[in-house]
Amino acid sequence: MLIHFFAQNFRSLNNINFSMETGERLQQREDTNTFAHATPSVLKSIMFFGANGAGKTNIIDALRTMQQIITHPLAQAANFSTTYTPFLFGTEMTDKPTTFSLSFVAQNVAYFYDLAYTRERITSESLSAQINGTNVLYFVRELDRFANVPNSLKSVAAVTRPNELFLHRAYTAGDRHAANVVQWFANDLIFFTPTAELSKSMLTLLEDPQAKAKVRSFLQAADIKVQDLVVYKLENGERRLSVSHNIYAPSGSVAGMRPIPFSAESKGTQKMIMMALTVLTAQQARDRKVIVFDGFSDFLHEEVSGALLRLFNSAENRNQFILTTHTLSLLNAELRADQIFFVEKDFQGESQVYSLFDIKDVPNTQGFDRISNLYKFGTFGAIPDIDRDQMRQIL
Structure with a gap:
């Protein structure tokens, strides 16, 4: 489970953080939208709202970049410049370290890991763990x-190069806590990327009749008229997916099915199939996954995206979701105040992140039926400042 994330000096993010811990004394939808009995109590989902260019994708990319550094250390060490992109809209942070910090639970242990790096090297790194109810500082660099540093890792520290993670050195040396951290980033933090090609694991899953039946039922429940999903092989051995639809005789009766290549399907249907496979794969895993959707509702009807969000917050769901969207109707999709985050840029180009729960003196939003209207009115900020007269003059 993810608890807290912090990023500094990354693109438009000069200093941002968000938490998935539940808001203090907020008990609304506790049995569905939260893991209330976990330690700590955390949310099943959070959603970022904001104007185009506010920095929502940069938040997702910061989390993804941290994952890449940890899970692909050799590529990172060879070329730090691919992941070192300091704050873009000021001069004082140029050449200063980018910092990422993350707290999460893996293998029933709460960890806090942070790292800082420049174009040339790792500048700092630390790992803390809650062991037997006590917070232990495991190493500092x-x-x-x-x-x-534990005695078993002192020789490892001595040979760690400036441009490589000590965490990964400890992992390859067989350290249990380092392994828990690296494997959590590799296996439990999942980024949904809608593309025209499905991953090998998704195609393998669709070859399981029971899994395929669940995906088909999921699509039909969303009113997507898919009759079958067939994995086939090309001459070169590569596997592809076709999506079968009913074809009809002039009388209106079903005359058979016609397969359509997955890549020829609408963007919305492609995304729904990949979402279904992503969620199903995560639900089948023993450990809770953190699934990240940037542009969650893109290409989806608002009724479908609303139904999906309610599914993510259902009592049956065991995973966490981090979502970004422009679909304002989702503000009314039975969310708690601590699940709603806003992102906006200040006049210096710096992205600011804040939760509805933390906004003081907010008008009554009981039932959440007024949130989207209050947001459109500008009560919470994070909306585009549009000059319609200037737009008309340009045209």
Whole structure:
């Protein structure tokens, strides 16, 4: 489970953080929208709203970049410039470290890991763990100086290069806590990327008749008229997916089925199939996954995206979801105040992130039926400032 994320000096993010811990004393929809009995109590989903260019995607990319650094250390060490993109709209942060911090639960242990790096090297790194109810500082690194390193890893610290993670060195040396952290980033943090090609694991899942039946039922429940999903092989051995639809005789009766290549389907149907496979794969796993959707409702009808969001917050769901969207109707999709985040840029180009729960003196939003109207009116900020007269003059 993800608890808290912090990013500094990354693109438009000079200093942002968000938490998936439940808001203090907020008990609304506790049995559905939260893991109330977990330690700590966390939300099943959060959703970021904001104007185009506010920085929502940069938040997702910061989390993804942290994952890439941890899970692909050799590529990172060879070329830090691919992931080092400091704050873009100021001069004072140029060449200063980018910092990422994340707290999460893996293998029933709460971890806090942070790292800072420049174009050339890792500048700092630390790992804390809650072991037997006590917070333990497992290791600290400042440039090439190490402290609090377990005896079993002191020889590893001595040979860790400036441009490589000590975390990954410890992982390859067989350290249990380092392995928990690396494997969580590799296996439990999932980024949904809608593309015209399905992954090998998704195609394998569709070859399971029971899994395919669940995906088909999921699509039909969303009013997407798919009759079958067939995985087939090309001459070169590559596997592809075709989507079968009914064809009809002039009388209106079903005359058979016609397969259509997955890549020829509408963007909405492609996305729904991939969403169904992503969620199903995560639900079948033993450990809770964190699934990240940037542009969650893109290409989806608002009724479908609303139904999906309610599914993510259902009592049956065991996973966490981090979502970004422009679909304002989702503000009324039975969300708690601590699940709603806003993103906006200030006059210096810096993205600001804040929760509805943290806004003081907000008008009554009981039932959430007024939130979208209050947002459109500008009560919460994070809306585009549109000059319609200037737009008309340009045309």
